[in-house]
Amino acid sequence: MQKPCIATPFSSYQETVPSLLQAVGAPGLLSRQSCILIKPNLVNASPPPVTLPVAACEALVAACRRWSKARIVIAEGSGDRDLSTGEIFQRLGYERLARRYDVDLVDLNNAELVELQNPLCEVFPTFMMPRMVMDSFVISAAVLKAHSLAEVTLSMKNMIGVAPPAYYQQGGHWKKSAFHAQMHRSIFELNRYRKPDLAFIDASVGLAEYHLGGPTCEPPVDKLLAGFDPVAVDAAGSELLGIPWQQVEHIRLADGLLGRAGK
Structure with missing residues (x-):
């Protein structure tokens, strides 16, 4: 049975990730996919915890790979002003990971597009x-972080990386700057077009105040979260940061439409 959200204590990625995915009921669904x-x-x-380790x-x-014969793709569209997504993949060790497992790395900033309405x-x-x-089973793999404009950046906010700069860099140096003016509604609407099929949050450490640095959570949160309801997962993540989910507008907008935040 697929679960909306489970949080589990963190021991190591090698041990905790597969046990968490089993607990939420992922293996059967992953086995039926053609592209993940x-x-x-x-x-x-x-470096982490700003980015996903x-x-x-x-x-x-x-x-x-254990549960599915699907093609596996690691895809991101970085918002960095100076570095390409490919350079970031290289600096953070993702090129070595891709070679080791024979998976594809894709820069979503330059991917083929489809117009949705x-x-x-x-x-x-x-x-x-x-x-x-749109054609793949999407796992949004986020890091537990507070955010200066969005209150939190979790699995739904992480989807901003899919937005192509050719259309969504509108003023400023950030490649997704079109989201800034109405950040919460922009996150909500993006997820109306495409929410994650499976939400994952690395809350092993956590950034307590700011998404690009600053103090980490003390003590470390020491959890991983996953589930098939990104609204429930993000609500739980927000609470772990000490922010009631009702105070996060994009979670509040999504509650009841894209998932259920819970009580």
């Missing part, structure tokens, strides 16, 4: 989405 896209949070080239992604790849969306009534994101 793992979308790590690689916002820039900073390559060891966490490796554990996800190994679990997918939703008249219920106010900020993005149309959205240019990488076709691969």
Whole structure:
């Protein structure tokens, strides 16, 4: 049975990731996929916990390979001003991971696109989405972090990486700057077009105040979270940061429409 959200104590990625995915009921669903896209949070080239540790992604790849014959893709579209996604893959060890497991690395900033439309969306009534994101089983692999504009950056916020800069770099140096003016509604609307099929949050450490650095959570949160309801997973993650999910507008907007945040 597929579970909306489970949080489990962290021991190691090698041990905890597969046991967590088993607990949420992932193996059977993964076995039926033809392409699995793992979308790590690689916002820039900073080391963890700003970015997803390559060891966490490796554990996800190994679990997918164990349970599925699907093509496995690690895909990201970094927002960094100076570095390409490919350079960030290289600096953070993702190229070595891809070679070891014979998986593909994809820069979503330059991927083939498809135009989507939703008249219920106010900020993005149309959205240019990488076709691969629509055609794959998407695992959003986030890191537990507070965020200066979005309160938290978790599995739904992590999906901003799919937005192509050719359309969503609108002023400023950040490659996804079109999301800034109405950050919460933009996150919500993006996830109306494409929410993760499986949400994963590395909460082994956590960033307590700011998504690009600053103090880590003390003591470390020491958990991993996963589930098939990204709203429930993000609500649980927000609570681990000491932020009631009801205070996070994009989670509140998504509650009841894209999933259930819970009590």
